[in-house]
Amino acid sequence: MTETPxxxxxxxxNPRQGGDYAPSVxxxxxxxxxxxxxxxxxxxxxxxFFIGGLVVLATTGxxxxxxxxxxxxxxxxNWFLEVGSYEIGIPWTESRVWFPWDTSFNSFxxxxxxxxxxxxxxxxxTGLAVAFAFRCGMFNIGGQGQYLVGAIVAxxxxxxxxxxxxxxxxxxxxxxxxxxxxxxxxxxxxLKATVGAxxxxxxxxxxxxxxxxxxxxxxLGGPLQNDNVGGESVPVSNDVLEESKLNVFWGxxxxxxxxxxxxxxxxxxxxxWITLNRTTLGYEVRAVGFNPEAARYGGISVARNYxxxxxxxxxxxxxxxTLDILGWQFRLNTNDIFISSIGFVGIAVALLGRNTAIGxxxxxxxxxxxxxxxxxxxxxxxxxxxxxxxxxxxxxQGLVVLFVGADVLILYLFGIRxxxxxxxxxx
Amino acid sequence: MKARxxxxxxxxxxxxxxxxxxxxxxxxxxxxxxxxxxxxxAPAQAPFKVALVTDIGGLDDRSFNFLAxxxxxxxxxxxxxxxxxxxxxxxxxxxxxxxxxxxxxxANLVIGVGFLMxxxxxxxxxxxxATKFAIVDNxxxxxxxxxxxxxxxxxxxxxxGYLVGYLAARQITARPFGGNLMLxxxxxxxxxxxxxxxxxxxxxxxxxxxxxxxxxxxxxxxxDQAKCKEQALNMIANGxxxxxxxxxxxxxxxxxxxxxxxxxxIGVDADQGYLGQHVMTSAxxxxxxxxxxxxxxxxxxxxxxxxxxxxxxxxxxxxVGYGRISNRISPALxxxxxxxxxxxxxxxxxxxxxxxxxxxx
Numbered sequence: 102m103t104e105t106p107x108x109x110x111x112x113x114x115n116p117r118q119g120g121d122y123a124p125s126v127x128x129x130x131x132x133x134x135x136x137x138x139x140x141x142x143x144x145x146x147x148x149x150f151f152i153g154g155l156v157v158l159a160t161t162g163x164x165x166x167x168x169x170x171x172x173x174x175x176x177x178x179n180w181f182l183e184v185g186s187y188e189i190g191i192p193w194t195e196s197r198v199w200f201p202w203d204t205s206f207n208s209f210x211x212x213x214x215x216x217x218x219x220x221x222x223x224x225x226x227t228g229l230a231v232a233f234a235f236r237c238g239m240f241n242i243g244g245q246g247q248y249l250v251g252a253i254v255a256x257x258x259x260x261x262x263x264x265x266x267x268x269x270x271x272x273x274x275x276x277x278x279x280x281x282x283x284x285x286x287x288x289x290x291x292l293k294a295t296v297g298a299x300x301x302x303x304x305x306x307x308x309x310x311x312x313x314x315x316x317x318x319x320x321l322g323g324p325l326q327n328d329n330v331g332g333e334s335v336p337v338s339n340d341v342l343e344e345s346k347l348n349v350f351w352g353x354x355x356x357x358x359x360x361x362x363x364x365x366x367x368x369x370x371x372x373x374w375i376t377l378n379r380t381t382l383g384y385e386v387r388a389v390g391f392n393p394e395a396a397r398y399g400g401i402s403v404a405r406n407y408x409x410x411x412x413x414x415x416x417x418x419x420x421x422x423t424l425d426i427l428g429w430q431f432r433l434n435t436n437d438i439f440i441s442s443i444g445f446v447g448i449a450v451a452l453l454g455r456n457t458a459i460g461x462x463x464x465x466x467x468x469x470x471x472x473x474x475x476x477x478x479x480x481x482x483x484x485x486x487x488x489x490x491x492x493x494x495x496x497x498q499g500l501v502v503l504f505v506g507a508d509v510l511i512l513y514l515f516g517i518r519x520x521x522x523x524x525x526x527x528x
Numbered sequence: 529m530k531a532r533x534x535x536x537x538x539x540x541x542x543x544x545x546x547x548x549x550x551x552x553x554x555x556x557x558x559x560x561x562x563x564x565x566x567x568x569x570a571p572a573q574a575p576f577k578v579a580l581v582t583d584i585g586g587l588d589d590r591s592f593n594f595l596a597x598x599x600x601x602x603x604x605x606x607x608x609x610x611x612x613x614x615x616x617x618x619x620x621x622x623x624x625x626x627x628x629x630x631x632x633x634x635a636n637l638v639i640g641v642g643f644l645m646x647x648x649x650x651x652x653x654x655x656x657x658a659t660k661f662a663i664v665d666n667x668x669x670x671x672x673x674x675x676x677x678x679x680x681x682x683x684x685x686x687x688x689g690y691l692v693g694y695l696a697a698r699q700i701t702a703r704p705f706g707g708n709l710m711l712x713x714x715x716x717x718x719x720x721x722x723x724x725x726x727x728x729x730x731x732x733x734x735x736x737x738x739x740x741x742x743x744x745x746x747x748x749x750x751x752d753q754a755k756c757k758e759q760a761l762n763m764i765a766n767g768x769x770x771x772x773x774x775x776x777x778x779x780x781x782x783x784x785x786x787x788x789x790x791x792x793x794i795g796v797d798a799d800q801g802y803l804g805q806h807v808m809t810s811a812x813x814x815x816x817x818x819x820x821x822x823x824x825x826x827x828x829x830x831x832x833x834x835x836x837x838x839x840x841x842x843x844x845x846x847x848v849g850y851g852r853i854s855n856r857i858s859p860a861l862x863x864x865x866x867x868x869x870x871x872x873x874x875x876x877x878x879x880x881x882x883x884x885x886x887x888x889x
Contacts, residue, residue, distance in 0.1 A: 334717075334720055355651060356623055356652065357624060429620070430620075432647070436584060436619075436644055437618070441618065476621055477614050478624060
């Protein structure tokens with residue numbers, strides 16, 4: 102991983118004098134790209150925001166920066182900028198220590214940030230689910246289905262088994278939710294490994310399996326529909342029992358505060374990095390991802406790695422569903438099953454994050470901030486019409502994915518300029 | 529590996545810087561429109577603020593959310609209240625939207641739309657006992673946690689069903705369909721509001737002519753038009769000369785089946801007469817009237833706005849009724865159904881909320 106330009110030789114002081122040329126923008130971008138893909142995601146994000154800004158300008162005639170500022174503040178990230186002198190309680194003790202940020206209920210920024218971080222938990226995990234399969238050379242479109250299966254199992258276990266003590270109950274629900282995601286995704290891996298069924302097709306189809314199984318289970322007359330009084334006409338699951346709800350460590354536990362699943366998501370990022378970069382399994386997965394034939398020649402079981410990589414991928418997505426249920430949702434409605442799309446946003450997170458742990462951590466934050474920042478409660482109708490707000494998120498999201506997919510094109514465009522300059526230098 | 533992780537760190541820093549720059553530059557400008565609507569118009573006394581929180585259907589659902597928003601806009605004009613709509617895009621938004629409506633917008637009255645919101649409204653109402661809440665199409669009594677500051681806005685759907693059932697039966701009596709005296713109704717899911725419509729339809733038909741046979745079925749869906757259309761085509765094949773849709777968007781399939789087979793269809797909730805003359809009329813459920821009335825009552829009574837009870841809107845309050853009647857219906861029948869409407873409004877005809885008979889068709 103040295104930083105020499107990929108082609109064209111070494112540096113010269115002035116390109117117009119020598120036969121050689123200085124590293125062009127494209128050459129430098131290519132170097133960065135190879136060095137971990139930083140410039141391209143960054144450029145694509147900026148480009149997406151720029152075009153999104155133009156759309157805002159064209160549709161509303163308002164200053165896009167005002168809109169972006171409103172989105173930023175709506176996401177609660179401005180909380181970090183509001184530095185002051187506050188106190189924070191130390192967990193499990195009565196004592197309080199000095200803290201630079203206001204964590205109390207008085208801060209609206211804190212309220213918004215909690216919502217952003219709640220979305221962040223699911224986006225990081227579904228992002229990792231897509232990223233892990235990518236590293237093994239597979240495109241897991243089934244994050245949504247695996248997320249749903251995790252949520253379904255979690256709401257079932259979380260609302261049953263009343264005798265179980267709290268922590269154990271939570272653990273059982275989390276393990277079961279994650280495992281069910283693993284098994285569900287493993288089906289696609291198994292099909293690919295044994296009969297060569299393409300994982301894109303099988304995971305998309307499995308999404309529908311998860312969706313309709315969920316609708317059947319919690320729908321009217323379904324086996325897991327709620328037992329509430331008068332609830333027979335409401336297609337919703339039972340509520341998760343009090344003892345199996347995750348602890349809320351920031352904000353009001355009743356009003357959707359930030360739950361401890363946040364730390365699970367952060368830990369998952371570390372686990373992802375260690376698994377891929379510091380274990381034999383990760384080495385094999387990456388080898389298969391680079392070139393399955395070479396990996397097979399090198400003695401690596403490609404079939405085994407396909408199944409394993411999909412199962413690990415499904416574990417992350419299943420965990421996302423589980424944490425959502427135990428952390429803030431507490432019940433599953435057939436409408437939520439229909440409308441939920443967090444697993445698909447996870448694809449964008451992984452793409453922009455270039456399938457690296459830190460990339461997913463950052464792009465997850467970007468998408469979470471966008472999703473929460475553009476909700477109607479955060480965009481003053483004076484600034485941006487509420488009906489348009491959610492479309493702006495989708496627009497920027499779509500542009501990001503488009504540009505990430507088109508990075509080759511961007512590099513090619515840079516390449517045209519460079520080759521033109523090269524020709525100019527020769528003549 | 530080291531160079532790589534260093535670059536990754538740099539990228540992290542860069543993204544952070546970019547985000548700061550984006551906000552930094554914009555915060556340097558004077559935000560002209562950053563003031564809340566509350567501050568821009570400052571009357572002598574504090575304005576009465578209403579927040580409307582939609583469910584995940586969005587404002588373009590041509591039904592509940594759309595009508596509720598219309599009611600809020602009417603209330604702004606008529607009562608001079610301030611209003612703000614919070615659109616929920618997923619269940620994730622329910623509680624934050626309700627909370628923001630109270631803590632940020634400082635709404636005096638918060639209206640949740642649809643039974644999907646019931647649990648979240650109950651949770652937030654419990655946490656803010658000083659704020660008044662209303663919920664459309666769900667009871668406000670004995671909700672989870674037993675909050676006492678919710679008013680339920682319910683509808684006498686059976687009265688609308690009665691009116692259209694009466695009209696349909698009179699029409700089929702006058703012109704039997706292939707010799708049959710038969711009416712059909714297609715419900716979405718078997719939930720209480722749908723069943724109230726259908727039970728009223730049965731009762732109204734019986735009032736007009738006890739010999740008319742009524743059948744109904746459920747499509748098990750509120751969205752997929754093909755399912756409703758299939759049910760309706762079945763009924764028409766079995767001899768039903770009028771099909772009543774009680775299935776929202778799915779039910780549009782019922783109306784298109786009626787058009788295809790050249791029989792009458794009956795719309796629901798909103799006035800669907802715009803679809804053509806094959807729509808005999810519509811059993812309307814005017815959420816906008818209910819919202820308008822509730823906002824007016826809340827503004828007038830202030831702290832005395834009664835909660836922990838349900839207000840049921842019917843023909844009497846104008847929130848339930850029938851829509852435009854097709855030109856193919858004779859003026860005599862139009863007058864007859866109008867007289868029935870007046871009798872219901874006056875209380876001389878009482879339509880009970882009940883379940884329809886078991887499905888036969």
